Amino acid sequence: MNRFFDNRNVLGLIFMLPAAALLLVFLTYPLALGTWLGFTDARIGRAGHWIGLENFSMLVQDSVARLSLFNTLFYTVVASTIKFALGLWLALLLNRNLPFKSFFRAIVLLPFIVPTALSAIAFWWIYDAQFSVVSWALERMGLIHRYIDFLGDPWNARLSTIAANIWRGVPFVAICLLAGLQTIPPSLYEAAALDGATPWQRFRHVTLPLLTPIIAVVMTFSVLFTFTDFQLIYVLTRGGPLNATHLMATLSFQRAIPGGNLGEGAALATLMIPFLLAAILFSYFGLQRRKWQQGARD
């Protein structure tokens, strides 16, 4: 018996069991259940019957669901790209020797610390059709003559929600990239400087390649968070106007819980999985490859 427990493999297995149990119960089971529900006509509280791909084929024909797919992709691509650009820029700035460095680094995190539901309410006021402080200020300055309809026009609403998402997401990207920047040995920059590299060349050939692994991880998370965003939209627009800001997550909720159609909501949520998987796979098999990081091509 003792020998059995001395075995490294057995011990390893035993130590892993609690974690595995947690993952199974709280991650695998809900995911599997959600996927299963997508293939049934379940309603809230009523077990469904297997209906195959019916939910999915209905969603494909549903103009609101198609619009939500477009909205989600647009929201994710635009918000993630800008979050990356601004985050990297901010990280580079914070990596310099600034006065009150720690103070600035701490303060940058604020938008990320404030609960989303709260900051969303602040944005709701900022974007209000009648009480917007932005419109008020611009009007006082004589730049506009009528309040901006931030959330009432489909494209304005899309861009406004994206702006709010960026505001919230940039600190996460910036702080993670800052951590990455600090792992780059200064000697590499010194060597590059001795070789006469310009600041751009130093960034392009020293910073960027060494930062790629962390960029991959950060952007994977950032894309996942953005793609599955819910709170911001729910507070600001509930998917309106004219469903122009309905993301797959918000529409899935609307159909499943208030609408009672659990099967269809689950199917819509399941449809998000391939996109999320694609983002993860791209990151892990693409951005993290040594060859790519060193600038080579396949």
Place this chain on the structure above:
Amino acid sequence: MSKVTRRDFLKTTAGAAAAGSLGVGGAMWSQEAFAQSHWKPEKGAKLRVLRWKRFVQGDEDKWLENTKKFTQMTGIPVRVDSEGWEDVRPKAAVAANVGTGPDIIISTFEDAHQYPDKLVDVSDVCNYLGGKYGGWYDVCKDYCVEKGKWIAVPMGCAGNAIVHRIGTMKKAGFEEFPKDLAGFLKLAQAYKAAGMPPGFALGNATGDGNVWCHWLVWAHGGKMVDKKGNVVIASPETEAALEYGKQLYATFVPGTLSWLDPNNNKAFLDGQVGMTANGISIYYAAKNSKDEKMHAMAEDIGHANFPIGPVGRTTELNLFFPMMLFKYSRYKNAAKAYLAFMMEKEQYEPWQQAAIGYVSHPLKAYEKNPLWSSDPKNLPYSNSMKVMLPNGYDGPMGYASAATMADFIMVNMVAEAVSGSKSPKEAMERAKQRAERYYKL
């Protein structure tokens, strides 16, 4: 299920009359006598009630006070939990289908028709109350009667009416609020010209958006489905409604496409909007404010029921509250006694007063509640149950009508058409396709 026979009814009324002759103390005792003779509570009974969270504080305070009174009189402990009104619906569905949960759930709209076989027949309670208090308004039967049996006790509805500024109306040459669509449009145009434009929610506003958009379509004779549940929204009547809506929308304050439920309250109280559709809460916020300016506004606020369209009858949609008793409850008699007790005049009228008329009564006798005559401005809200149509009109109520509303199909159609993002024909077709998905199941 026990039904009230004529003999039962005579017994109760005779008992009540006898008790009533004993004076005030007797009236209290008649409550107890009624609770014990009609619905003898089970031994050791205790109740759990889940209800929607108050919109006005007085409602919750008085409801709990009345509940406490019930406990004092019967010895039955009652626990009342509150949840946001939009969260009660999914919880009630789970309770119904899992077979465990609160004994009584006070939910919204057509919930009783979503799982009628899980609900206790409360015909005895409803017949007793209807007999005693002048009968139920017709719409109560739409919401709560299934195959001739009452499956829920109507609690009332949160009334919605036009809230407007009297001064602006008079300046525009209208002595009273117009009752027809042509006059209404003219008045809206006059409000805009006077710099006090109307504003009605067109975003995904569960309450305020659904209410006025349904009225607009119904008033013109359009409807989502016919009596058999066939989707008939794409019709000349709906088109007429949307064309009318376009003209009305042209008078609105900018930004209504983004409006959720709270927006119109804020804009009206700020004086940016002169006309909207809302509960009585705007008026009370102004009336009870400590600000002098707000008092002046309260003086100037008028209320009116929605105008009547070519269909020739009122066509409003109000947030209806059914009280459902579930079959899994172990204390059905105690629960029935509680439901009846809460709807009795001694409890209901003071509660309605405490809720400042936010909940409009389902029983006709409560039209005489002094609350309504104490301030003539309350009057339109006293009509709410009388002037409304059921959700999912003119079809059967149930899963499809609930899902159609939750998916904002009517609101989206109106918003698309009136804002010009789609032609009325396109908007109607899209609404039809979306609604058919729910109704064909």
